Amino acid sequence: MVSNKVKLQHLFLRAGFGESPARIKSLESNSIDSVVDSLFTDSAISKDLDYISDPLHGRDDEEISSAKIVLLILKSRKQLMELNLKWLDQMSSTKAVLREKMTFFWHNHFATSAPFGYPMQNQNNMFRKNALGKFSDLLKLVAKDPSMIIYLNNQQNTKDAPNENFAREVMELFTLGEGHYTEKDIKEAARAFTGWKVDKTGRYEFNDRKHDFGEKEFFGQKGNFNGEEILSIILKEKQTASFIVKKIWREFVSEVEDQNLISTLADQFYQSDYSIADLLKTIYKSDWFYDEKYIGCKISSPTELLVRYKRLIHAKFKTDKTVFDIQKVLGQMLFFPPNVAGWKGGKNWIDSASLTLRLNLANVIIKGEGLNIKPKPEFEDMMEIMPAKSTYNDIEYDFSQVIEPFKNQKDILLTEVILDSFIQCKKDKINKNLLMPSGTGITETDKISTIIMNLMLLPEFQLI
Amino acid sequence: MFGKNNRREFIKQSALASTALFIRDFLKSIALNPPGSDSNQKIPIVIQLAGGNDGLNTVVPYTNDLYYKGRPDLGLTKDSIISLNDSTGLNSSLQGLADLYNESHLTIINSVGYPNPNRSHFRSTDIWQSASDANQYLNTGWVGRVLDSNCPANCSKPWHALEIDDTLSLALKGEQVKGIAFRHPGSLQGSVANPIVRGAVAGFKENQDDKSNLQFLYKSLAETAECAEYIRQHSNKYKSTKAYPQHEFGNQMKIVAELINSGCESKIYYVSLSGFDTHVLQRNQQDKHLKIYSDAVKSLTEDLKATDRFKDTLILTFSEFGRRVAQNSGKGTDHGTANVVFVAGGNLKKPGFYNVNPNLEKLESGDLIHQIDFRNVYSTVLDKWLGADADKVLGKNFERLGFL
Numbered sequence: 001m002v003s004n005k006v007k008l009q010h011l012f013l014r015a016g017f018g019e020s021p022a023r024i025k026s027l028e029s030n031s032i033d034s035v036v037d038s039l040f041t042d043s044a045i046s047k048d049l050d051y052i053s054d055p056l057h058g059r060d061d062e063e064i065s066s067a068k069i070v071l072l073i074l075k076s077r078k079q080l081m082e083l084n085l086k087w088l089d090q091m092s093s094t095k096a097v098l099r100e101k102m103t104f105f106w107h108n109h110f111a112t113s114a115p116f117g118y119p120m121q122n123q124n125n126m127f128r129k130n131a132l133g134k135f136s137d138l139l140k141l142v143a144k145d146p147s148m149i150i151y152l153n154n155q156q157n158t159k160d161a162p163n164e165n166f167a168r169e170v171m172e173l174f175t176l177g178e179g180h181y182t183e184k185d186i187k188e189a190a191r192a193f194t195g196w197k198v199d200k201t202g203r204y205e206f207n208d209r210k211h212d213f214g215e216k217e218f219f220g221q222k223g224n225f226n227g228e229e230i231l232s233i234i235l236k237e238k239q240t241a242s243f244i245v246k247k248i249w250r251e252f253v254s255e256v257e258d259q260n261l262i263s264t265l266a267d268q269f270y271q272s273d274y275s276i277a278d279l280l281k282t283i284y285k286s287d288w289f290y291d292e293k294y295i296g297c298k299i300s301s302p303t304e305l306l307v308r309y310k311r312l313i314h315a316k317f318k319t320d321k322t323v324f325d326i327q328k329v330l331g332q333m334l335f336f337p338p339n340v341a342g343w344k345g346g347k348n349w350i351d352s353a354s355l356t357l358r359l360n361l362a363n364v365i366i367k368g369e370g371l372n373i374k375p376k377p378e379f380e381d382m383m384e385i386m387p388a389k390s391t392y393n394d395i396e397y398d399f400s401q402v403i404e405p406f407k408n409q410k411d412i413l414l415t416e417v418i419l420d421s422f423i424q425c426k427k428d429k430i431n432k433n434l435l436m437p438s439g440t441g442i443t444e445t446d447k448i449s450t451i452i453m454n455l456m457l458l459p460e461f462q463l464i
Numbered sequence: 465m466f467g468k469n470n471r472r473e474f475i476k477q478s479a480l481a482s483t484a485l486f487i488r489d490f491l492k493s494i495a496l497n498p499p500g501s502d503s504n505q506k507i508p509i510v511i512q513l514a515g516g517n518d519g520l521n522t523v524v525p526y527t528n529d530l531y532y533k534g535r536p537d538l539g540l541t542k543d544s545i546i547s548l549n550d551s552t553g554l555n556s557s558l559q560g561l562a563d564l565y566n567e568s569h570l571t572i573i574n575s576v577g578y579p580n581p582n583r584s585h586f587r588s589t590d591i592w593q594s595a596s597d598a599n600q601y602l603n604t605g606w607v608g609r610v611l612d613s614n615c616p617a618n619c620s621k622p623w624h625a626l627e628i629d630d631t632l633s634l635a636l637k638g639e640q641v642k643g644i645a646f647r648h649p650g651s652l653q654g655s656v657a658n659p660i661v662r663g664a665v666a667g668f669k670e671n672q673d674d675k676s677n678l679q680f681l682y683k684s685l686a687e688t689a690e691c692a693e694y695i696r697q698h699s700n701k702y703k704s705t706k707a708y709p710q711h712e713f714g715n716q717m718k719i720v721a722e723l724i725n726s727g728c729e730s731k732i733y734y735v736s737l738s739g740f741d742t743h744v745l746q747r748n749q750q751d752k753h754l755k756i757y758s759d760a761v762k763s764l765t766e767d768l769k770a771t772d773r774f775k776d777t778l779i780l781t782f783s784e785f786g787r788r789v790a791q792n793s794g795k796g797t798d799h800g801t802a803n804v805v806f807v808a809g810g811n812l813k814k815p816g817f818y819n820v821n822p823n824l825e826k827l828e829s830g831d832l833i834h835q836i837d838f839r840n841v842y843s844t845v846l847d848k849w850l851g852a853d854a855d856k857v858l859g860k861n862f863e864r865l866g867f868l
Contacts, residue, residue, distance in 0.1 A: 297676065297677055347677070351632040351642045351684075352632065352645060352646075352655075352691065353645045356688060359658070363658060374647065425677075429667040459664050459678065463681070
């Protein structure tokens with residue numbers, strides 16, 4: 001029998017970034033349905049990341065029309081790295097966790113590995129604004145997103161020399177999945193996206209002189225299709241709903257697929273005209289979502305892990321490079337996905353180097369034990385922004401809130417109760433004796449803090 | 465006392481549990497092989513010159529007018545290079561490599577690349593490391609797939625592929641088995657030294673039926689601890705006395721030499737050297753890094769010759785791409801395509817130049833057109849050197865080349 005407490009922890013770890021033991025305690029008597037509804041209410045408003053200001057602001061037309069402005073907008077990897085940190089902070093502090101988590105999901109689904117500051121901030125805000133809306137809207141906005149256009153070479157996609165990169169990825173990775181279209185479909189779709197480009201100010205523009213207005217044959221239909229119509233045809237294919245639902249299932253439910261449930265969810269998603277909110281509500285309100293086999297079965301992503309530390313013990317990194325180093329070794333730097341297919345996730349997060357840093361992260365944060373990691377040096381264009389050295393003694397944390405609900409517990413139950421609040425998977429491998437602080441005369445506060453810190457070193461803590 | 469940042473107290477209270485017991489258990493669980501028990505093991509060492517090394521200023525076509533035409537400032541003249549034959553010379557920083565060339569221990573393969581070249585460092589590195597097509601996204605690397613190839617019956621151990629670094633490259637990641645990365649043999653031990661972590665290692669029990677992620681994490685951790693112990697035993701039997709460059713890369717190469725000569729049974733080593741992304745004022749920066757590379761390779765070969773292991777060693781050097789033929793306005797070069805690959809070793813079938821110099825007349829938008837797919841190089845190494853099933857590892861057949 002799964003307790004309501006474990007269910008709530010499950011819900012918040014998957015739909016958001018986990019909740020503090022105190023908050024879970026305060027919600028324990030509420031029904032799951034009402035908590036799910038409140039998750040949506042808390043995410044009703046979309047708060048933009050507004051760290052990078054519009055480089056065009058305050059410039060006259062002459063300046064804007066000169067080609068140099070494009071460079072100003074695009075060459076901004078440093079800004080993007082700072083934005084990475086701002087986003088981590090927003091994930092760690094926002095009440096709108098559901099929206100933020102879905103923004104993170106779309107960031108990976110529509111992975112754009114392009115070092116553009118302001119345009120990537122816009123893209124991120126576009127994901128956030130539409131994170132719980134219609135997938136159909138999101139797709140159409142992505143197709144006109146300046147960073148995506150440049151990243152997938154649609155800037156070079158013209159009537160006379162079609163470039164198939166965007167047309168291919170939009171079907172292979174964003175909607176249908178491999179094997180559900182032909183090479184001819186790609187060629188024809190590419191023609192329809194000709195002339196979709198970015199202007200000198202870094203905004204989307206349709207260039208009719210570069211566009212191929214001729215007849216295309218796509219998915220067995222003939223017509224003078226433009227890009228929007230191609231996307232509409234793709235969305236009419238039920239395979240698109242199946243593909244997205246499967247990805248959402250693997251991300252939010254389990255790597256083990258239940259074909260019946262996925263198929264039912266895909267039907268609903270398709271019939272709701274791709275309503276993301278409806279789909280998630282159904283998942284989070286279903287009994288099966290709280291089945292024991294789905295609880296604590298997922299390896300958290302590096303970002304989820306970092307945000308969990310920030311939320312639980314208010315970990316603050318005073319040196320930016322420390323966070324970048326940790327992200328690099330753990331294999332996930334926000335805004336720098338490895339390629340258009342995004343981060344693969346699951347077991348792919350784990351190798352000897354990333355696993356041992358994950359396990360020792362509590363040590364790094366709390367004890368200030370420098371692991372002295374040196375990720376591979378960056379290429380020249382990134383070096384200038386990196387301070388030479390990173391130290392781990394400049395990380396702040398605060399245990400005072402996280403320990404509060406565990407006070408006045410019977411000693412004999414203390415470890416059990418604490419473990420139940422942080423560990424979702426099976427606990428039979430845990431040697432509880434090792435978690436207790438040794439020695440005598442230890443205050444209750446210190447005892448609780450030590451147990452929490454120690455359990456964060458367990459492999460079980462990596463699973464959400 | 466425990467509120468904020470009270471590290472000292474924390475350290476005191478989570479005092480070391482009995483680690484000695486765990487260590488003893490490890491030692492029992494590891495089948496110890498005496499060093500050098502498989503001393504004919506063929507070893508490839510793969511070196512990536514990260515950032516995109518400029519091949520044309522590495523192996524210089526000093527009689528080609530087009531070379532000087534594209535590079536009025538950067539072009540290296542005949543008297544400033546090490547001449548190898550009547551048309552080609554090596555960058556003067558590569559004396560160590562020139563020595564290997566003269567001993568018939570170096571093969572130079574020109575114009576290596578792949579169709580539809582990608583000019584992003586990250587993406588092109590992934591293509592080289594995963595041995596994929598340009599439009600294919602693989603989550604495993606070519607070395608990782610070698611590790612996988614005998615699974616499940618006789619899986620490789622993670623230490624069969626070692627990267628001397630803090631992060632593990634895609635190249636060494638298999639589906640079933642991943643290689644191991646460490647900067648120093650000791651750092652691997654340090655990473656599993658915490659009492660709680662050791663407790664978790666001790667809690668691992670092999671169970672083939674348990675496919676859960678929890679079991680997977682425990683197994684990965686136990687393997688890391690096992691590797692740490694293995695490496696501890698196979699890294700300090702041989703101490704190098706050769707002079708390696710005072711640079712991280714020099715240390716890394718020295719560690720490789722000591723591991724091999726200490727009887728470590730790794731089948732492949734992976735090391736990378738950064739600093740080749742020379743967009744601005746290329747000359748000094750490239751020369752400096754080439755010298756570090758060449759001097760370190762030279763010292764490594766000397767260490768291996770001292771124990772007669774050089775005959776079993778192959779040092780394969782690549783870069784994710786070459787650079788444009790023409791210099792840019794900042795006396796540097798921008799990202800290009802095909803590039804030179806070096807193969808050094810004590811047992812080469814075709815030392816010297818494997819093929820002709822790059823064609824500077826027929827370019828594709830200012831870039832070299834590749835003549836040899838890098839996967840032909842891999843398939844040759846896999847098949848003829850490692851005895852692996854090259855076609856299976858690479859997903860299709862790539863013709864073997866005659867350098868081995």
